[in-house]
Amino acid sequence: MTDQSAPAPAAAQTPLQALTQLAPLKIAGIITATILVGFALWALRRILEPLALAVFLLFMIDGMARGVGHRAKWLPEKLAMPLAVAFIAAVLVLTVWLTANNAADFAAKLPDYTARIDALLAMGAQHLGLAVTPTSADLLHKFNPGHYAGPVVAGLSHGGEILLFAFIYLGFLLASRRGFTAKAAELFTTPSGKIEAARVFDRIRHGVEQYMWVQTVVGLLITALSAALMAAMGLSHIAFWCLIIFLANYIPAIGAAIGVLFPALFGLVELDGLWRAVVLVVGLEAVHFAVSHVVQPRMQGRSLNLDPIVVLLALAFWGVEWGVTGAFLSTPLTVLAMALLAEFTSTRPLAILLSSDGKPYAPETEAGAH
Numbered sequence: 001m002t003d004q005s006a007p008a009p010a011a012a013q014t015p016l017q018a019l020t021q022l023a024p025l026k027i028a029g030i031i032t033a034t035i036l037v038g039f040a041l042w043a044l045r046r047i048l049e050p051l052a053l054a055v056f057l058l059f060m061i062d063g064m065a066r067g068v069g070h071r072a073k074w075l076p077e078k079l080a081m082p083l084a085v086a087f088i089a090a091v092l093v094l095t096v097w098l099t100a101n102n103a104a105d106f107a108a109k110l111p112d113y114t115a116r117i118d119a120l121l122a123m124g125a126q127h128l129g130l131a132v133t134p135t136s137a138d139l140l141h142k143f144n145p146g147h148y149a150g151p152v153v154a155g156l157s158h159g160g161e162i163l164l165f166a167f168i169y170l171g172f173l174l175a176s177r178r179g180f181t182a183k184a185a186e187l188f189t190t191p192s193g194k195i196e197a198a199r200v201f202d203r204i205r206h207g208v209e210q211y212m213w214v215q216t217v218v219g220l221l222i223t224a225l226s227a228a229l230m231a232a233m234g235l236s237h238i239a240f241w242c243l244i245i246f247l248a249n250y251i252p253a254i255g256a257a258i259g260v261l262f263p264a265l266f267g268l269v270e271l272d273g274l275w276r277a278v279v280l281v282v283g284l285e286a287v288h289f290a291v292s293h294v295v296q297p298r299m300q301g302r303s304l305n306l307d308p309i310v311v312l313l314a315l316a317f318w319g320v321e322w323g324v325t326g327a328f329l330s331t332p333l334t335v336l337a338m339a340l341l342a343e344f345t346s347t348r349p350l351a352i353l354l355s356s357d358g359k360p361y362a363p364e365t366e367a368g369a370h
Contacts, residue, residue, distance in 0.1 A: 026346075030350070038317070038321065041322070042320075042321050045321065045322050046161075048322075049162050049166075049322050049325045049326075050161075050162045050163075050164075050165035050166040050168075050169055051165075051166075051169050052322075052325070052329055052333070053162065053163075053166040053169075053328075053329065054165075054166045054167070054168075054169035054170040054173055055169075055173065056208070056328075056329055056332060057088065057166065057170050058170060058173050058174065058177070059205060059208045059209065059212070059332075060088065060212055061081070061084045061085055061088060061174070062081075062084075062177075062205075063205070063208075063209040063213075064084040064087065064088075065081045065083070065084040066080070068080045068083055068084065081174075085174070094243075095243060095247070098239055098240050098243050099240070099243075101240075102237050102239075102240040105237065106237075113269050113270070116269050116270070117269060118135050120268065120269075121133060121134050121135060155323075158323075159324065162325055196343070200339055203339045204335065204336050204339045207304060207332075207335035207336075207339065208332045208335060208336075210304065211304055211331055211332060211335065212332075214296065214299050215249055215250050215252075217299065218249060218256075218291055218292070218295060218296045218299065219245070219246045219249035219250070219256070221291050221295065222245060222249060222256055222259075222260070222287060222288055222291050222292075223242045223245050223246045223249075225287045225291070226241070226242065226260055226263070226284055226287055227242050229280065229283045229284060229287065230263060230280065230284075233267065233271060233276050233277075233279060233280045233283075234271060234276070235263060235266070235267055235271065235280065236270060237266075241262065241263035244259055244262050244263070245259040245260055245263070246259075250328050251315070251327045251328060251330075252311050252314075252315055252330060252331045253311055253312055253315055254315070255327075256288045256291075256292055257285070257288055257292075259288075260284035260287065260288050261284075261285075263280070263284065264277075264280055264281040264284045264285070265281075267280040267281065268281075304331070304335060304356075305338075305355050305356050305357065305359065305360065306331070306334060306335065306338070306354060306355065306356055307353075307354065307355065307356045308356070310353075310354050310356075311330075311331060311334070314330040314333070314334040315327060315330045315331075317330070318330035318333060334354065337354070338351050338354040338355060338360050339351075339360070341354070341360070342360035348360070
């Protein structure tokens with residue numbers, strides 16, 4: 001896989017140094033190849049989206065199973081994988097149940113919410129000195145929700161299709177995972193090639209698992225603090241809002257901020273007294289800011305080694321390519337791309353550009369990467 005004759009770099013390169021090594025013709029070729037690959041990913045999205053999600057779930061299940069086996073050594077080794085699969089299935093069932101149950105409750109209380117929105121609009125019109133007070137019915141007529149019903153239904157249908165095929169792919173991947181090692185051994189005939197392939201796979205797996213671990217712990221922390229604040233303010237449907245906050249946290253950079261915004265806006269409609277709603281909005285955003293900017297950087301450290309601007313660009317790129325699925329998988333897919341690009345002399349400058357410190361290799365593998 002690796003160019004065996006390539007010498008190991010003497011020192012870490014800065015992104016500017018890596019960029020200057022690329023000739024103009026090579027840069028044009030890279031841009032052209034990126035555009036073609038991007039178009040192929042978009043054109044084949046209905047096939048690749050569920051497959052990529054299934055592989056991502058396989059990484060999660062495999063990491064969870066190894067963690068259970070490592071910490072619960074009294075448990076039979078054969079039970080670790082079924083327990084991990086059962087946990088993922090339980091989370092999915094809980095998500096569907098909470099969504100359906102709370103959607104029905106929201107629909108039943110819609111008249112109360114409409115009256116509260118009308119009261120807020122009247123208050124706002126009074127403070128602004130408007131001659132005509134708008135109502136929720138006027139806003140609905142102006143924005144015409146029926147115009148967006150088709151795209152929303154199509155999006156939900158597409159999401160359900162992705163999940164269905166992702167779990168079908170996941171079942172086949174779990175059934176055939178024992179043959180992965182044998183296939184990998186046959187792909188590379190030389191001992192050095194096999195060692196390098198195993199090193200690349202371990203680097204990818206380590207990066208994805210570290211990302212999942214950090215996002216899960218950070219998500220649980222933000223969710224727990226948000227739940228305490230929502231309970232103190234008297235907000236209802238706390239379990240549902242906690243689910244939204246936790247799942248949104250897996251979208252890098254902006255996910256948690258958007259997640260805490262939903263219950264904060266709902267608080268304006270449900271809570272009596274504007275001050276409680278304002279405290280909820282400010283408190284939830286403060287919780288997100290503190291955890292994301294103080295706790296998360298300390299936990300994440302150099303586990304991902306991705307430049308922050310690369311994380312944002314990856315989110316934009318994969319979001320355009322695959323929508324919500326791409327947003328969820330943007331960071332793991334970028335970790336995969338950086339690990340593969342770092343293996344070849346011709347593409348190593350690109351890996352350096354993606355990294356945060358000019359060292360696309362993890363510390364424990366950089367010395368032996370070449």
